[in-house]
Amino acid sequence: MESVELYISLFITFFKIGLFGFGGGYAMLSLIQHDVVETHQWISVADFTDIVAISQSTPGPIAFNTATYIGYTATGSVWGSAICTFAVSLPSLFIMITISRFFFMFRDNKYVDWAMKGLKTTVLGLIGAAALLLMNKQNFADYKSYIIFAVAFIATFKFKMDPILMIILAGIAGYILY
Amino acid sequence: MASYWQIFISFFKIGSFTLGGGYAMIPLIQKEVVDKKGWLKESEFVEMLAIAQSAPGPIALNTAIFVGYKARGVKGVIFSSLGTILPSFIVILLIAMIFTDFKDNPGVERVFKGIRPAVVALIAAPLYQMGKSAGITRKTVIIPTLAALIVWQTGLSPIYIIIAAILGGLAVGMIKEKRTKSKK
Numbered sequence: 001m002e003s004v005e006l007y008i009s010l011f012i013t014f015f016k017i018g019l020f021g022f023g024g025g026y027a028m029l030s031l032i033q034h035d036v037v038e039t040h041q042w043i044s045v046a047d048f049t050d051i052v053a054i055s056q057s058t059p060g061p062i063a064f065n066t067a068t069y070i071g072y073t074a075t076g077s078v079w080g081s082a083i084c085t086f087a088v089s090l091p092s093l094f095i096m097i098t099i100s101r102f103f104f105m106f107r108d109n110k111y112v113d114w115a116m117k118g119l120k121t122t123v124l125g126l127i128g129a130a131a132l133l134l135m136n137k138q139n140f141a142d143y144k145s146y147i148i149f150a151v152a153f154i155a156t157f158k159f160k161m162d163p164i165l166m167i168i169l170a171g172i173a174g175y176i177l178y
Numbered sequence: 179m180a181s182y183w184q185i186f187i188s189f190f191k192i193g194s195f196t197l198g199g200g201y202a203m204i205p206l207i208q209k210e211v212v213d214k215k216g217w218l219k220e221s222e223f224v225e226m227l228a229i230a231q232s233a234p235g236p237i238a239l240n241t242a243i244f245v246g247y248k249a250r251g252v253k254g255v256i257f258s259s260l261g262t263i264l265p266s267f268i269v270i271l272l273i274a275m276i277f278t279d280f281k282d283n284p285g286v287e288r289v290f291k292g293i294r295p296a297v298v299a300l301i302a303a304p305l306y307q308m309g310k311s312a313g314i315t316r317k318t319v320i321i322p323t324l325a326a327l328i329v330w331q332t333g334l335s336p337i338y339i340i341i342a343a344i345l346g347g348l349a350v351g352m353i354k355e356k357r358t359k360s361k362k
Binding site: 016018019020021022029030038047052053054063065069081082089096097100101106112116117122126128129140145148153163166171173175 | 244266291305
């Protein structure tokens with residue numbers, strides 16, 4: 001019975017993530033982190049960060065990747081992956097099919113417009129929160145971590161380095177430094 | 179008319195080549211769906227994009243659902259979504275199966291020790307540019323800052339922040355409308 005409960009709880013969690021996952025990729029991270037890492041503790045912060053890194057270097061949105069990965073690691077079964085991935089997609093299916101049907105109603109609707117303005121301003125805070133939450137002792141073991149962080153930050157911010165290349169370089173740096 | 183198989187293949191291709199996700203894949207989708215297959219007109223695509231970005235969930239999936247529905251209704255949606263999801267599903271499942279076996283390997287652990295801080299930088303670095311393009315001013319910067327601090331420090335679920343943002347946006351819109359009306 002316990003495993004049924006686990007599946008139900010995975011389903012509900014990823015459905016919620018899909019439903020409130022406004023603003024795409026990084027904006028969903030704090031939501032995933034809150035439920036999956038803190039509330040349910042299905043994975044550690046370090047493992048979660050690894051998924052984000054893997055996500056950056058593999059096809060598909062982070063939300064799917066996390067769902068597939070955690071679905072497998074939490075249950076040890078392909079079904080866990082399938083159910084989590086389905087759950088995270090389900091809200092989009094309902095909402096987008098409705099929107100596609102009544103396209104004209106959502107186009108230039110002032111209420112949708114206002115709500116989006118509020119979201120646009122706030123979602124940045126959620127991305128910031130994701131970064132802050134990941135800046136813990138598991139991910140920042142010592143001063144070398146801060147050096148890697150600073151170099152990676154400048155490479156992305158100033159020189160717009162390709163994220164995949166940056167992850168590879170950081171991996172090599174980690175292998176040499178540690 | 180688009181066959182289900184064609185829809186599936188097109189989105190499978192899109193799903194396979196969208197590294198990093200999000201905005202990087204939009205030109206790819208446009209090329210496939212507008213230029214090659216003609217399932218949407220250019221103007222429809224632009225309008226659809228605005229909506230796919232506003233709706234919750236990954237943009238890739240939202241776009242696939244919209245295009246699938248336009249092309250072949252609800253059945254079209256099933257094929258377009260499956261096509262989008264399957265490539266990443268297969269790749270990540272394989273990684274989950276293999277990675278868990280050797281992630282405690284000391285060499286792999288060293289590599290990821292270097293990667294983790296870089297990932298945090300990757301998330302934090304675009305914030306400034308995103309804030310500028312979202313039209314955030316010195317006055318409104320307090321809103322995302324507060325949201326970040328609350329989620330970080332109190333452990334409040336971001337869901338409440340999202341709901342507050344929607345309600346706040348609606349309230350501001352209504353107040354502004356009232357003001358412009360009373361001026362007239």
